[in-house]
Amino acid sequence: MAPTNGSDEELVARATAGDLESFNQLVARWERPIYALAFRTLGREEDARDVVQEAFLRAFRGLRGFKGQAKFSSWLYRITLNLCRDWIRRERRAPIVPTPAGTDPNTFADEQVAPNVSVEELVGRRQMSEAVAQAMAELPDEQRTAILLKEYHGLTFQEIADTLQCPLSTVKTRLYQGLSVLRRRLERRQSEQASLRRATWEKA
Amino acid sequence: MCDEREPLLTYLYDESDPAERRRVEAHLATCETCRDELAGLRRVREDLLAWDVPDHGSVWKPFTPVRPSWSWRDVPAWTLAAAAAIVFAIGAGSSVAANAWLSSAAPRTAVALPSAPAVTTPASLKTTPAGTVSREDLAVFETRLLKELDDARIGAKAKPGITGADYDQLLAALREDHNALVRFTQRVNDLSSQVVAMQQAQQGGQGGR
Numbered sequence: 001m002a003p004t005n006g007s008d009e010e011l012v013a014r015a016t017a018g019d020l021e022s023f024n025q026l027v028a029r030w031e032r033p034i035y036a037l038a039f040r041t042l043g044r045e046e047d048a049r050d051v052v053q054e055a056f057l058r059a060f061r062g063l064r065g066f067k068g069q070a071k072f073s074s075w076l077y078r079i080t081l082n083l084c085r086d087w088i089r090r091e092r093r094a095p096i097v098p099t100p101a102g103t104d105p106n107t108f109a110d111e112q113v114a115p116n117v118s119v120e121e122l123v124g125r126r127q128m129s130e131a132v133a134q135a136m137a138e139l140p141d142e143q144r145t146a147i148l149l150k151e152y153h154g155l156t157f158q159e160i161a162d163t164l165q166c167p168l169s170t171v172k173t174r175l176y177q178g179l180s181v182l183r184r185r186l187e188r189r190q191s192e193q194a195s196l197r198r199a200t201w202e203k204a
Numbered sequence: 205m206c207d208e209r210e211p212l213l214t215y216l217y218d219e220s221d222p223a224e225r226r227r228v229e230a231h232l233a234t235c236e237t238c239r240d241e242l243a244g245l246r247r248v249r250e251d252l253l254a255w256d257v258p259d260h261g262s263v264w265k266p267f268t269p270v271r272p273s274w275s276w277r278d279v280p281a282w283t284l285a286a287a288a289a290i291v292f293a294i295g296a297g298s299s300v301a302a303n304a305w306l307s308s309a310a311p312r313t314a315v316a317l318p319s320a321p322a323v324t325t326p327a328s329l330k331t332t333p334a335g336t337v338s339r340e341d342l343a344v345f346e347t348r349l350l351k352e353l354d355d356a357r358i359g360a361k362a363k364p365g366i367t368g369a370d371y372d373q374l375l376a377a378l379r380e381d382h383n384a385l386v387r388f389t390q391r392v393n394d395l396s397s398q399v400v401a402m403q404q405a406q407q408g409g410q411g412g413r
Contacts, residue, residue: 018397020267020404027264036257049263056264057405128254136255150217151252157219169210176209183248 008072016063023063027056030073033153034080040148041084043137051087055080074163077153081145081163088141135185143178146171206237216245267404 006014006022008029014022034055039048058079059066066075136144142164149155149163160171214220215228232239 018394018401020401024264024266027266028262031262031264035260035263039257040255045258045260049260053263060401060405125254128251129256132252132255147252151249152255157214157217172210172213176213179245179248182252183244186248186251187244 009068012063012066012068012072015060016066023060026059026072030076031056033073034076036152037077037080037148038084040133040136040152041081041144042087043133047087051080051083054083058083070162071159074155074159077149077155077163078165085141131186131189132182135182135189138185139178139181143174143181146174147178147182150175206235212238212242212245216242216249265407267401 006025008026011022011026011029015026031052035048035052038051038055039045042048042051055076059076062079066072070078136147139147145164146160149160150157155163157168157171157175160175161168164171211220211224211228215225220228232242
């Protein structure tokens with residue numbers, strides 16, 4: 001693929017004028033974040049892939065209607081989140097918590113690991129990842145979305161407000177409420193694990 | 205400040221303006237509750253970093269740029285007919301001869317075609333994706349139309365009710381409407397590119413499933 005150059009807005013302008021390669025470059029630039037957003041919202045790789053593909057197709061079809069009143073990325077995030085919302089409605093269920101990978105060290109055999117990371121640390125990290133996924137999946141959609149955009153996509157409060165088309169204060173409220181719930185859940189999990197370890201140690 | 209959460213949140217994400225930042229820091233220096241709250245929020249943020257997204261390949265099948273050039277021979281028949289239609293519609297009025305010629309040359313012409321919304325996905329485009337129309341293409345196209353008109357004119361002498369004058373009128377109209385033809389052909393080209401892109405988009409959509 002040709003080297004990516006130009007701002008998103010320049011690429012959008014060229015793509016709108018019919019330059020398909022510019023659109024390919026926009027996809028190359030944004031596919032990973034869009035996939036991450038879809039995956040963390042839906043919890044399943046297959047669904048995330050479908051949403052990513054559909055999001056870019058919709059973006060392509062809607063290019064002429066994109067007036068540049070928001071950043072291209074905010075617009076793309078909004079398309080993606082709308083598709084995720086439709087998907088959740090259609091499936092009539094909450095996001096899926098990714099399947100637990102278990103704690104069998106063999107499952108990590110092909111994982112890229114720094115040499116000084118022990119299997120115990122790796123297991124711990126995997127479990128933490130699942131715990132976060134679980135806690136996030138249980139949040140109300142609006143709170144989860146605000147946290148995703150802030151924590152994993154680095155949007156400012158204002159950019160989140162633009163993306164979700166809601167007031168700035170609403171964004172902050174959702175974010176604060178979501179973080180508070182997560183904090184309680186994750187702290188409870190940690191104290192449960194600590195007491196579990198103590199019990200195991202006492203038995204031994 | 206303990207019951208206002210917004211300033212603390214803004215501070216947490218480093219989005220406070222300098223005045224607010226000083227105010228929050230001054231408060232934190234004296235309030236243990238808010239210090240604990242901030243520390244708790246920072247811990248959650250660290251925990252959130254643990255959430256990995258599995259590696260994945262690209263799901264996007266890149267659009268391939270439209271072929272850079274084509275010959276007018278690739279232009280589907282409907283395009284030709286539509287181009288003829290606009291020429292006749294603009295230039296020749298409702299000459300009986302024009303209609304006669306038109307109905308033999310392009311029996312299924314939709315005269316409304318140049319206004320475009322009716323042009324959706326012509327089946328012929330699926331096998332002959334069109335690219336840009338060059339001036340040369342137009343010239344060849346026009347020459348061909350003129351020749352066909354000329355041939356028809358000669359043939360018309362044998363037909364009752366159609367005079368050579370009708371065809372002279374058509375030829376004049378055709379020349380006058382060269383610009384209309386250019387515009388129309390560009391419009392067709394534009395639509396063809398869009399159709400090709402949409403088809404690629406659809407194929408891309410099916411390919412990844």
